[in-house]
Amino acid sequence: MSSAGATPRKLKKMDGSAEGEEGRDYDAETQKALEEIDSCQNEIDALNERASEEILKVEQKYNKLRKPYFEKRNDIIKRIPNFWVTAFVNHPQIMAILEDEEEDCLHFLSKLEVEEFDDIKSGYRINFHFEDNPYFENNVLTKEFHLGSTGNPASQSTPIRWKEGHDLTKKPKDRNASKGRKRAVEQKTFFSWFTDHGDPSADDIAEGI
Amino acid sequence: MSSAGATPRKLKKMDGSAEGEEGRDYDAETQKALEEIDSCQNEIDALNERASEEILKVEQKYNKLRKPYFEKRNDIIKRIPNFWVTAFVNHPQIMAILEDEEEDCLHFLSKLEVEEFDDIKSGYRINFHFEDNPYFENNVLTKEFHLGSTGNPASQSTPIRWKEGHDLTKKPKDRNASKGRKRAVEQKTFFSWFTDHGDPSADDIAEGI
DSSP, rough: OOOOOOOHHHHHHHOOTTTTTTTTTSOHHHHHHHHHHHHHHHHHHHHHHHHHHHHHHHHHHHHHHHHHHHHHHHHHHHTTTTHHHHHHHHHHHHHHHHHHHHHHHHEEEEEEEEEEEEEEEEEEEEEEEEOSSSBBOOOOOEEEEOEEEESSOOEEOOOOOBBBTTTTTGGGSSSSSSOOOOSSSOOOOHHHHHHSSHHHGGGGHHHHO | OSSSSSOOHHHHHHHTOOOTTTTSSOOOOHHHHHHHHHHHHHHHHHHHHHHHHHHHHHHHHHHHHHHHHHHHHHHHHSSTTHHHHHHHHHHHHHHHHOOHHHHHTTTTTEEEEEEEESSSTTTEEEEEEEEOOSSSSSSEEEEEEEEESSSEEEEEEOOBOOOOTTTSOOOGGGGSSSSSSSOOOOOOHHHHHHHSOOOOOOOOOOHOO
16 A cells, blocks of 8 residues: 555646646645645655664574574484475475476475575575485585566575486486487476576565565 | 365365265374364464454554544545536446436535444445435435455345435436336436445446436
């Protein structure tokens, strides 16, 4: 909900005046009133800014307070066999993109962390911790989402160092043959999600995690 | 974004066990781990609750601080002829539902207030203050939105005491003839929006205001 109030620009539009002709369209009294609204609005904006900062501080404080519990929970989770792959298999959106071989690979996923950036509003990263596994060399795969106040959201992820013949982003029959070839059919899978940075704003997988 | 974590129920689902058979499906170690996760989750939930309360306090504090500026702004606005009707006419969604006669009527709209309920999250009301006018007796028309944490959002509004022959929710030709008749064609107008409480969650007009 926006706060109630029309800006002077909206009033100008109705008069059909071009922008840049400020202060020419109204009688002196209306002009003065518009200027007073402007300065009043500046005070309100400053208060809004202060409110956002205070709320951010509260969120940061509780992120710190929650952290040890998340860490404790992660430690407990490690004692449950196949916790994360089970969670993924039971999640409708994630399940829909999981291929059989990816599911095998995710048995090595031992820990999952969601870290908000310090200022909270600018984005977050998801850290996937893996045990030693036959698929890739990395121990941690990270996917980051940068929301940013200007421009479109963007994402980036750790380059996966696939082991020979185990690149799950290639079609099975291509794996040992022509490595450079692009996937013939574009089908969404877990690792194609991980490496795709096309349109993070429509990312229902990250939301699910 | 949900915080990372699968609930014990999700794990149970995978095993195909019926609900209500808690504690029967796992070996002792996993069962113990699940209970520890539960109690850890309770601590996290309690922190989340405290965080929400603190954020609410900040919002309430700044609502109080902003109030005098909103009041001052409303006083200034009164000095600008036709401020609100001009703002409405320049708003694409509101413009789309404004009939000519309603626009005339809104020339008497002198003040518009948006009041959040004290607890902020439960809803808000929009107060439309009118000068004496040929259309209705009320000086203030209020539309309230109750969001509520359970159930669907609901809205209610002041019954409008229309003056004889000026009920803008009736079709012009019906006004003096058969007053009880329903509008033959259902077309959205400003006052039909005001009196309609069908589906507040899809209310783009209230969002606009």
